Amino acid sequence: MQYDIIIGMEIHAQLKTKSKMFCSCANDGEDKKPNTTICEVCVGHPGTLPVINKQAVEWTILTGMAVNCEIADFTKFDRKNYFYPDLPKGYQISQYDLPISLNGYLEINGKKIKIIRIHLEEDTGKLLHPQNANYSLVDCNRAGTPLMELVTAPDITNAEDAKNFCQEYQKILRYLNVSDANMEKGQMRCEANISLQEKGRWKKSNGEIKPLGDYKLNPKIELKNINSFKAMERAVNYEIKRQTKVLNEGGRLIQETRGWNDSSGKTYHQREKESAHDYRYFPEPDLPPLILTELKEKARKKIPELPQAKAKRFITEYGFSKIDADFIVIDENLADYIEKVISEFSKKTQSEIWETHREKIIKLVSTWIINKLSGIIKAENSDISKIKITPENFAEFLALIFQNRINSSTGVKILDIMLKQGKDPSDILDSGDFEQIQDESALNKIIEKIISENPKIVKQYKNGKTSVIQFLIGQAMRETKGKADPAIVRKILIKFLTS
Ligand SMILES: [Zn+2]
Incomplete structure (x- = not known):
């Protein structure tokens, strides 16, 4: 029936x-x-x-x-x-x-x-x-x-x-x-x-x-x-x-x-x-x-923007996915925080960069606030309104990643320091040994060394097993304590391996 x-x-x-x-x-x-x-x-x-x-x-x-x-x-x-x-x-x-x-x-x-x-x-x-x-x-x-x-x-x-x-x-x-x-x-x-x-x-x-x-x-x-x-x-x-x-x-x-x-x-x-x-x-x-x-x-004047309307606006105004927007609006404080970060970020960036790279920037917000930061806050049973990082500092942190000055593993370390000490990310970067290595001549030397140390892998690559390049990238990241820009490492490796 x-x-x-x-x-x-x-x-x-x-x-x-x-x-x-x-x-x-x-x-x-x-x-x-x-x-x-x-x-x-x-x-x-x-x-x-x-x-x-x-x-x-x-x-x-x-x-x-x-x-x-x-x-x-x-x-x-x-x-x-x-x-x-x-x-x-x-x-x-x-x-x-x-x-x-x-x-x-x-x-x-x-x-x-x-x-x-x-x-x-x-x-x-x-x-x-x-x-x-x-x-x-x-x-x-x-x-x-x-x-x-x-x-x-x-x-x-x-x-x-x-x-x-x-x-x-x-x-x-x-x-x-x-x-x-x-x-x-x-x-x-x-x-x-x-x-x-x-x-x-x-x-x-x-x-x-x-x-x-x-x-x-x-x-x-x-x-x-x-x-x-x-x-x-x-x-x-x-x-x-x-x-x-x-x-x-x-x-x-x-x-x-x-x-x-x-x-x-x-x-x-x-x-x-x-x-x-x-x-x-x-x-x-x-x-x-x-x-x-x-x-x-009296009441009619007091109705705030409600969660469903807010989610719709986050999708149309900023380009968040529906899943992200629905997640953000569960917590009004989180939604406010994100809007402030985006506003600070756009203040710091030239308007053309903001317009051309909006998708990438929103993706960074989603990766670093919705996934990483919210995860940490949840694990600590805390609340976004209680964290030590101001929206301005968070925007600056995202800008460092956007400009490839730090990679994501360094990002995790800096975020951790920001959460504990509430410091400005640029100050943390200046005081520590964090900046991403993008200087090609410095990387050239490291990669030369890795290639000479791994003749077998190099041979495999030359015989057509190109996936082994991941291993060599991993070696370079280890050698630089995670500070190398993996995209540049890959580029240099390919140059060496195919010459
Ligand atoms: Zn009573």
Whole structure:
């Protein structure tokens, strides 16, 4: 049987406001002693009154705009009633029928994924289960943290798009500087709802899946506890395979929530979802409804260049490959750094050189910043904003390579010194024995010596095995401690070997 794969996402993101959603408690209780960043309001003592955090509302508007949503003119908060030990009030303040942002989309791999809504609510506390204890503990530091929930239409059809959607959304949250969106820390929690339906026997209407004729829809399975993008892709792929197998073997799927075990690479049953919960939503009587007209105007002016637009510009304006551009824009600081290096480089170079050699220069940027520097920064668990090399010095370093004054093995050594000491590359070059040997008469002597020392190799070359020249080049590089210009060495060698 052929099945259509239908996936919708729900993503919760903690906002990094200074204070909590409805009280003035500090919103940084994550690593603090349990129950130290709490007050009567966020643990719901009777008689206390919540106050709306304006910043959180502004950021939900901003995020909505960044993902092409309409922003409501009028919004309100509602009580979602349910009992759970990590919910001290016995209800969560959320938004039911009038979310702040609605009807947006994000383009992922050329497909528009519809965003139904983004609403604002408060996070719950945390339950801790000490080992071998017959009790649990509650930490309310997290209770009341502003939480933004995004819900997509079931428009995603494969695991890669599901993963990419989460990645793109994370980038946007970071560009807007509204959330650190770290999945491992639970600052961004992605859930995927997956169902498989027989081809041609269902339709989508208003973001919902409806059966055609007498077809009975297969239930959707909710995937939770996913703490990395890679895990998201693996978990969705596993679910697709598992559900296909059950259906093909004539089995029945149940509506359930499943977790993901990263080490076994499998999803597992967590709990059965009975018919939809009755949360007895009603408008929060302690909070006024909001008119957003003014905040909307303010937010519109604050939207920065977003990652997808930036990637496009890096391709058209500078000529980066799509792979490089996509990599660069993951980190806004890296993108800024690269733009500054390019600008410094072009300031140092005559405009004709820049125009004629642009491709080569961008290739150098890509080799030395995207590959080498980013690799070092990642290995050291550091950040581009913390490195000691100024964009001006990096541009100068690239210019030394561009002008063939140093070769790439010397480049690695100089880069290392720059990273450790933050020095000017020309000073490093002057103080050390680094400059590339391009002087042909000096190289002539060295090569003459190598040729006389390797008669067998020379004979092989003359007999037509020209690939042995690599060995001779290697000898010359060794002799000059890596400072010879390999292109010139090759030229001289050929001259000697063919004369
Ligand atoms: Zn509080």
